[in-house]
Amino acid sequence: MKHDGDEQLAGSPGDSEGWALSAADVQALDSLLAARAEETDASAQTHADPRTARLASLLNHLDAPHIHAEDALVDVTLLRLARASAAEPTLTHADADALDAWALAEYDADSTPAVLRDRASRHDALAAAVRESDLSATPLLVERTFQAIAARHAAYRAAGYSLQSSRSWRLADVLSIAAMLLIGASVLWPAFNFVGEQRQLAACRGNLGSVASAMGLYAGNHRDQLPVATAGFGAASNPWWNVSPTKPQSNSANLYTLARTKYARLSDLACAGNPDAERGDVKTETYDWSDLNAISFSYQIMGSNRPNWQRVECEPAKVVVLSDRSPVVRRAVAHQPIDPLENSSNHGGRGQYVLHADGSVTWMSTPERACGDNIWLPRSLEIMLKQVAHLQRTGKLEGFEMPDDAMDSFVGP
DSSP: OOOTTOOOOSOOTTSTTOOOOOHHHHHHHHHHHHHHHTTOOHHHHHHHOHHHHHHHHHHHGGGOOOOOOOHHHHHHHHHHHHHHSOOOOOOOHHHHHHHHHHHHTTSOGGGSOHHHHHHHHHHHHHHHHHHTSOOOOOHHHHHHHHHHHHHHHHHHHHTTOOOSSTTOOOHHHHHHHHHHHHHHHHHHHHHHHHHHHHHHHHHHHHHHHHHHHHHHHHHHHTTTOOOOSOOOOOSTTOOTTOOOTTSOOSHHHHHHHHHHTTSSOTTTTOOTTOTTOOOSOOOTTOOSOSSGGGOOEEEEOOSSSOOBTTBOOSSSSOOEEEEEOOHHHHHHHTTOOOOTTOOOGGGTTSOEEEEETTSOEEEESSSBOTTSOBTTSOHHHHHHHHTSSOHHHHOOOOSOOOOSSTTOOOEEO
16 A cells, blocks of 8 residues: 555565555554444545545455355356366376376386486386275265266256367266266276286296296206305304394305305395385395395205205105295294285285296195195194194294204204
């Protein structure tokens, strides 16, 4: 309300204190409020001072009658806003190409072309946000939602409202599209999860195939022997699950020999189902993984009785030399009751891949083989457990057990 002759305002749009009334406007406001408070004739005051008259006229707008916002008024207002807005949002050509590339790469952004990888990663991040939500849709919910959308559109058409162009959007249309997108995401996301799980399984199987090749090369250079770094475990003070990167003292150090001697990479010895797996380069003077959680695969216990690579005397039962990590060992280390029939956590408890001494890789939905051999336990403990009740609560593993013979598949840690 500044006019010629007024003093400079106390602030400007860039000032932290903001705008303020001039001294003359403040005086006019005080006079008007004082007149109304005293219930005197304010009109005489407004005629006497044009500034006060303008202020009174402005305040009189507050006495306007209440406006009722009916549904038709709301829809008309939104239609006018939509017509004045920008064109319908669409993906750019680059984003559309990135979306196609992401889908063709089985929803793995890292496998898309480098020029599209950044945009594909953003698609992947949006998908992750939906995956992490608690959204779910039953067939009944889907049907009722589409019925409600159709009924709402029919009501608008009956009332004479219709979209005149592709740029005219009502709130009902936006809500309808949002509902369809949410339902589509909740219905299709299990398929995305299935694709991700299959990709993870394929990667794990592929890694075990690489390990089989590495073991074949190692055995060829070491008289058919499996990788061994130390056999000096099992003493009362040194269980074979005591992982230490600074010295070879656990059974996992035997498997780590493949990476340390450059027959395999750490990434080959990692499972996609283990978020703590190590995949970098092997550091100098490192003999084992950093800790138990970093180990993805459990290796045949390398005691005095150990099998040779590709020299299996017992057919068709093939000795298991490597598998997805043992859940029994993890529970035993944590002093928890063990379940001998529990599956590996690498694949959500659905089962585990195993590598046999002849180089073949197979899937086991249970840790117990067809011949009755449990790969999580030595034969002597298996026999004891079968002779008592409540298997899940009577088994005890201490980290000193050894395979009974070369045909006894017993992996850890």
